[in-house]
Each structure stands twice: as structure tokens, then as C-alpha cells.
Amino acid sequence: MIDVLYFAWLRERIGLGRERISTQAATVNDLVDELRAREERYALAFEDTSSLRVALDQELSDFDAPLDGVREVAFFPPMTGG
Amino acid sequence: MLRVQSDSFDPGKELSAFAKGRHDIGAIVSFTGVVRDTDKTLKTMEIEHYPGMTERAISKIMDEARTRWNLADVLVIHRHGALQPGEVIMMVATASAHRAAAFEAADFLMDYLKSRAPFWKKEIGANETAWVAAKDEDEAALDRWTSSPPD
Numbered sequence: 583m584i585d586v587l588y589f590a591w592l593r594e595r596i597g598l599g600r601e602r603i604s605t606q607a608a609t610v611n612d613l614v615d616e617l618r619a620r621e622e623r624y625a626l627a628f629e630d631t632s633s634l635r636v637a638l639d640q641e642l643s644d645f646d647a648p649l650d651g652v653r654e655v656a657f658f659p660p661m662t663g664g
Numbered sequence: 665m666l667r668v669q670s671d672s673f674d675p676g677k678e679l680s681a682f683a684k685g686r687h688d689i690g691a692i693v694s695f696t697g698v699v700r701d702t703d704k705t706l707k708t709m710e711i712e713h714y715p716g717m718t719e720r721a722i723s724k725i726m727d728e729a730r731t732r733w734n735l736a737d738v739l740v741i742h743r744h745g746a747l748q749p750g751e752v753i754m755m756v757a758t759a760s761a762h763r764a765a766a767f768e769a770a771d772f773l774m775d776y777l778k779s780r781a782p783f784w785k786k787e788i789g790a791n792e793t794a795w796v797a798a799k800d801e802d803e804a805a806l807d808r809w810t811s812s813p814p815d
Contacts, residue, residue, distance in 0.1 A: 590712055590784035591795045640717035642780070656714060656782075660798030663742065663781035664697055664754060664774055 584649070586613075588627075589658035592634065595627040610636050610645045613655065628657075635660060665738075666726060668718050670745035675755045683737045683759040691763035693770040695756045701749035705789040711753065713744045714782035725776040729758070732772065733765040740773065744783065775805045 585602050593599045607613035614631060617624045628634070636643050637656040649655070667673075675696045683689050699709045726738050735758055742754040756777070758769040785796040 587714070589714060589782070637717055637782070640720050656717065658714070658782065659784065659795065661779055661782050662785045662796045662798050663783035664778040
């Protein structure tokens with residue numbers, strides 16, 4: 583089981599900020615494919631991952647990164663701090 | 665010191681208290697970010713963040729600044745939640761023996777906070793609401809720090 587978090591417009595498009603899911607996905611890309619296959623709103627939200635960022639256990643990572651031992655995956659648009 | 669909070673704060677008071685009583689400091693530089701409403705259409709700016717990662721990411725950026733420059737102290741305060749035009753969003757302050765390190769470290773901190781701290785701004789206007797898009801130039805600004813830093 584992993585916690586999947588969504589922020590900003592991605593959270594709004596999917597309609598929730600956090601969910602716990604059971605997955606066998608080996609990489610972030612595999613997880614994204616699983617999510618896309620779930621429902622239309624996920625497919626639309628994850629249409630273009632080049633416009634998204636991912637963090638694994640609160641550290642910025644890449645979509646081809648493995649999910650071994652990861653407990654928390656967060657997806658969000660590019661950050662606009664400052 | 666790092667604070668991530670929804671409460672407002674007085675940057676003047678924070679700056680007065682910053683690095684107070686230290687005699688090894690010759691320079692203090694500060695930056696204050698304010699909610700801008702150039703077109704007079706903004707009602708509220710909502711700032712979302714990622715609790716936990718926000719503190720981790722900013723701490724990492726502050727540690728990197730301390731590694732690159734000889735800093736006596738560093739302060740970052742960043743707000744989240746609903747802010748009105750004119751309100752202070754965040755501030756950065758750096759203290760060092762000489763001004764070059766303080767200026768450069770503050771500049772570095774701002775460039776990284778912009779693109780690497782997990783905050784997202786949403787502008788709620790009278791007629792429309794939109795997430796603020798990250799700018800290519802903000803991402804490009806990081807490139808100038810990837811070469812070896814000045815002393």
C-alpha cells in the first residue's frame with residue numbers, strides 16, 4: 583500500500599488530495615499508467631506528465647524512478663513558491 | 665531559522681530580531697515577497713503547500729546556501745493559505761561578515777524557493793480563478809547556480 587498525494591490543479595482535476603492504493607507498479611511511470619486506466623478524470627489529469635513533477639517520500643524524483651520501499655508518492659504541477 | 669505558517673508577520677520586526685547581538689556580522693540582506701495586484705482584479709491569492717516536504721525542501725536549500733557561502737545566519741519565513749493583495753507572502757534574510765556573501769546567498773535562496781519549494785499559487789479574481797503557471801525563466805534562473813559558486 584502506498585499513499586498517493588495530489589496538489590494544486592491536479593488535486594482539483596482528480597477531486598481528492600490523498601488516497602491509499604494497492605499497487606504492484608515497479609516505477610512511477612507504471613503507477614501513472616495504472617491511475618490513467620482507472621477513470622477518465624485520472625486519464626485527463628495525467629495526460630501530459632511532462633507538465634507534472636513527482637516526489638517520492640517528500641524528495642523530488644523522476645517518473646522513471648523505482649517505487650521499491652516508497653511509502654508516499656506525490657504528484658503536482660511545477661512549483662510556484664517565493 | 666525556518667517558519668512555514670498561515671499567520672501574517674511583520675518583516676520589519678523579524679529583521680530587527682534577526683542575528684541580533686552578534687558582532688561577527690557586517691552585512692544583512694533581506695527580501696520580502698508581497699501579493700501583487702497590478703491589474704486591480706485580484707481578490708485573494710491562495711497558497712497551497714505540501715506539509716512535511718515544504719520544510720524538508722526549504723531546509724535543504726538553506727543548508728546548501730550555508731555550504732556555498734560563509735553565513736552567520738539564515739532566515740526563511742513563508743506563508744500559506746488565503747492572502748489579500750498587499751500582504752506579505754514570505755521573507756528571506758541572510759547575515760554574513762561581508763555583503764557579497766549575504767547578497768548572493770539571498771539571491772540563491774529566492775531562485776530555489778521559487779522553483780523547488782512545494783508551494784502553488786492560485787489567483788482568485790473578480791471574474792476568473794487561475795493557478796499561477798511556473799515560468800521558464802524561473803527554472804532557467806537555477807542554471808546560474810549549477811556552475812561553481814563564487815567565494
